[in-house]
Amino acid sequence: MEGHTHITEFHKRVKLAGVLLATGIVFGDIGTSPLYTLNALFHPGEVVDPAKALGILSCVIWTLTLQTTLKYILITLTADNNGEGGIFSLYTLIRRYFGKWSVVLAVMGGAFLISDGIITPPISVSSAIEGLQKIYPGLNTVPIVIAIIIFLFVIQQLGTQQIGKFFGPVMLIWFSFIGIIGLMSLFSNLSVLKAFNPYYAYELLVHYPAGFWLLGGIFLCTTGAEALYSDMGHVGRNNIRVSWIYVKITLLLSYAGQTAWLINNGVANELSPFYNIIPEVIYVPSVILASMATVIASQALISGCFTLVNEAIRLGLWPRNRVVFPGTMKGQMYIPFFNWFLMVACILTVLHFRESKNMEAAFGLSVTLTMLITTFLISLYLRIRRVPTLVIVLISVLFLAVEISFLIANLQKLHEGGWIMLVVGGLLTCTMLIWYYGKTAQDKLIAKEGLSPLILQKLKDLSGNEKLRSYATNLIYLTSSSNPESIEKRILDSIFHTPAKRADIYWFLHVHVTDEPYTLKYEAKALETNDVYHIVLHIGFRVEPKVDLFFRKIAAELMLKGELRYEWTEEKKYDSQDFGDYRFVITNSFLSYDNSLPYWRNFLIKSYYNLKLIGVREDVNFELDASNVIFERYPLVFERANQVNLERI
Structure with a gap:
């Protein structure tokens, strides 16, 4: 009972250090999405239609509001298993009530979240390093990206408690930076603020030609929300909620500033809109800062994958890998087999896609499936908590409508590379189910x-x-x-x-x-x-x-x-x-x-x-x-x- 009280207090506490830590390790993935989201929606040389630009910005605003704020920050974070979050913790909470069939949902959600861990480091690091192409046109960024990824995975075995101290301050600088340059660009065209009206999102999705299919790219703005839930046990529920207020404001300013530049410029170019709004005098430091932010985002996701796999091992859903606890940071873990597996998978992803704009096709589809599964599991959890049925139905219908729309839009990316993440997620799902049911069959026959x-x-x-x-x-x-x-x-x-x-x-x-x-x-x-x-x-x-x-x-x-x-003997x-x-x-x-x-x-x-x-x-x-x-x-x-x-x- 004392332990439960301690956990409750941990999640209620809001401290500056906790908010800083949450900013550093929780929002890395979603915080680097401004680097590539709008770049995926406007192709080089495309004449920018203000209706499309405002509609996309409106969709981004309401996606971050409905998916990230309402679903994850306000609702999903309430579902903790003794202080821990993540899809397997959610499964642990409901499995005793809904039988073993729920294991299939949990396994699929976990598998596709790991797939996200394979594509996120390559796309994040690539999108940052590609900023150098403004200074060095035609630069081959692949060797640089692979070198950073190898370095990132090699240092895992040493423990990250030392560099982890810098995560919070660096990401705080990053969010402040993207917010300030977004605000500076926004002043050139304040009319983009009317995108807060959801009417512009409606117009894009319903009336703009092929507007609905743009959701596949718009979804990139909310990737990282699922990882946010997994990190709850590290930093505390309320610290995440408080830090999200500042993080969301800076994200919206960044997207609004990029939209203002697109409308003012009239034509998209080879460079991401993010890099186009950066003043020349601070361009090189900005690329360095962006690279640091993407490395931190990748590090947070790798740590999240280790946590996910460790819980899968505990639940009998994954073969027993060696789990090492490097350093002195409480709860920090390192799984050698999975570390090298992720590294090889990330390198192969970079070699296959080569540029971030190509990776965008594979990104998002696996996360959409994970979010859909989380919606099903959270509705079951709310039923256990005896939330009124009408409320559960309304919440489920709202999120399912949004996520199914994103899924349908993302399915068009299958032939562009989305099938790769589906195959990876499918193989991981089969592996976990074979292990689970094979072990169950063996245990039943042990006399x-x-x-x-x-x-x-x-x-x-x-x-x-x-x-x-x-x-x-x-x-x-x-x-x-x-x-x-x-x-x-x-x-x-x-x-x-x-x-x-x-x-x-x-x-x-x-x-x-x-x-x-x-x-x-x-x-x-x-x-x-x-x-x-x-x-x-x-x-x-x-x-x-x-x-x-x-x-x-x-x-x-x-x-x-x-x-x-x-008993004492002569030998004793x-x-x-x-x-x-x-x-x-x-x-x-x-x-x-x-x-x-x-x-x-x-x-x-x-x-x-x-x-x-x-x-x-x-x-x-x-x-x-x-x-x-x-x-x-x-x-x-x-x-x-x-x-x-x-x-x-």
């Missing part, structure tokens, strides 16, 4: 056996049988069972089958990764005092799982409290620690050849085992000392092969 008094007595007898060679003082089995009254049959087979493993004490240790981020507790039950113990270790999903260290602490505490006593006086040596036994299954399976089930199970190859073993995941680990493999039989007539000659 359990009750720890009856007879078995416990047998373990006690084996422990005290000094005629057998001691296998270890402490023999620790990692078990999937949180119930102290039953255990996997394979563990008992491992202990009792020849040669029997004699240990002074048998430990059955279950690691439970909790929905709370920073839990670190344990339950201990003596099934046979000084002979058999069952431990449940509750670890928050943002806590480094140092299971080896935690076990030693638990054993020492049980000894201190008198719940565990080691030479032990370097009070409780003797210990061995972790990890049992892994493999699909037995003695199986007869339907094709689809055979494909699912084999795919699940193949996906294990991209994960890490439990000893690495739980940070077990390699010298204390024993591996055992056992065959898993789903269905015995049919009897065959084998004839002797």
Whole structure:
């Protein structure tokens, strides 16, 4: 209860440092969208129609109001899972009420959000670096962009707590800068402010030729709203809400200033409208500042992807990758496999599209799908919170109407490159669903056996049988069972089958990764005092799982409290620690050849085992000392092969 109160207070607090942090890491993606949004809507050499320019500005204003402000800032941020946000946290809140079918929605939303993480660094960095082409016409920006992306991913393993201190101040300068130059340009044509009237948006979408299809480019102004929700646990709900007031004002000024320039100039050129409104005297520093802002935006999105994948691992939706907690910043994490996967994917994206204007086709489609799924999930959450049905229907219809319109407009980008992000999102979705359902199928077929008094007595007898060679003082089995009254049959087979493993004490240790981020507790039950113990270790999903260290602490505490006593032997006086040596036994299954399976089930199970190859073993995941680990493999039989007539000659 104290933890919940602390989380509530954390989200209620509004501090200058928190607002600055929110400005730095939450709004990076949406804050760099002025670099490329209008550039995607006006082609070089196009004669600017004021009706089109004002209609687009009106659509941008109301998209930021309805999608970002109303949907995410005011409504979605209320849905936190013990302080954490993001689509998987939202799924955690509703899964117990709406069954397992909701997992498909969550998986799709998460997959397409990761796809967004692949396209955002290339388009953001490219759009900033392309500003150099005004000074160096014909400059090939691809090598520079790739170099920045490689640098960005290489430094992840070092931790970003040091450079993270500069995120807030740099982004505050960035937002102030885009707001000021936007305001300066706006003074040249204040009439663009009439775009605040939604009538101009209506005119564009309904009456302007092919106006509706411009929504595909207009949507770029709100990309980053989904990532905003994921970062709630880092900076607090109210800090995000307060900082958004300033961020939104500067964004609107930037878009209004660019629109004023477009109407005044009359013709769009090769350079983004953003760079056209920058005074010559500060042009080079502006390109440098824009590059810094895009790097920060990319960094925030990469960190968001790590958080997303870590939650997917916790929910059993992704293979167990190694999660590292570099530096000292609370909750900061680094996932090596995913870091290098994202880096390679980003580099391939740059090599394929080469310029930001080409990437715009692939950008937006995956985020639109994620936003649609979030709308469905948030409507289910509001139902759990007993919000009146009429209110839920009105909210859902409003957001679905907006997002389905964006989706239809974005679908025209399929042949221009949008299909790439759909393929990536589809592959990630299939990977997660195969892992989830494959693991579920495996878990159902793992035989359990009750720890009856007879078995416990047998373990006690084996422990005290000094005629057998001691296998270890402490023999620790990692078990999937949180119930102290039953255990996997394979563990008992491992202990009792020849040669029997004699240990002074048998430990059955279950690691439970909790929905709370920073839990670190344990339950201990003596099934046979000084002979058999069952431990449940509750670890928050943002806590480094140092299971080896935690076990030693638990054993020492049980000894201190008198719940565990080691019998003194002659050898004990030479032990370097009070409780003797210990061995972790990890049992892994493999699909037995003695199986007869339907094709689809055979494909699912084999795919699940193949996906294990991209994960890490439990000893690495739980940070077990390699010298204390024993591996055992056992065959898993789903269905015995049919009897065959084998004839002797």
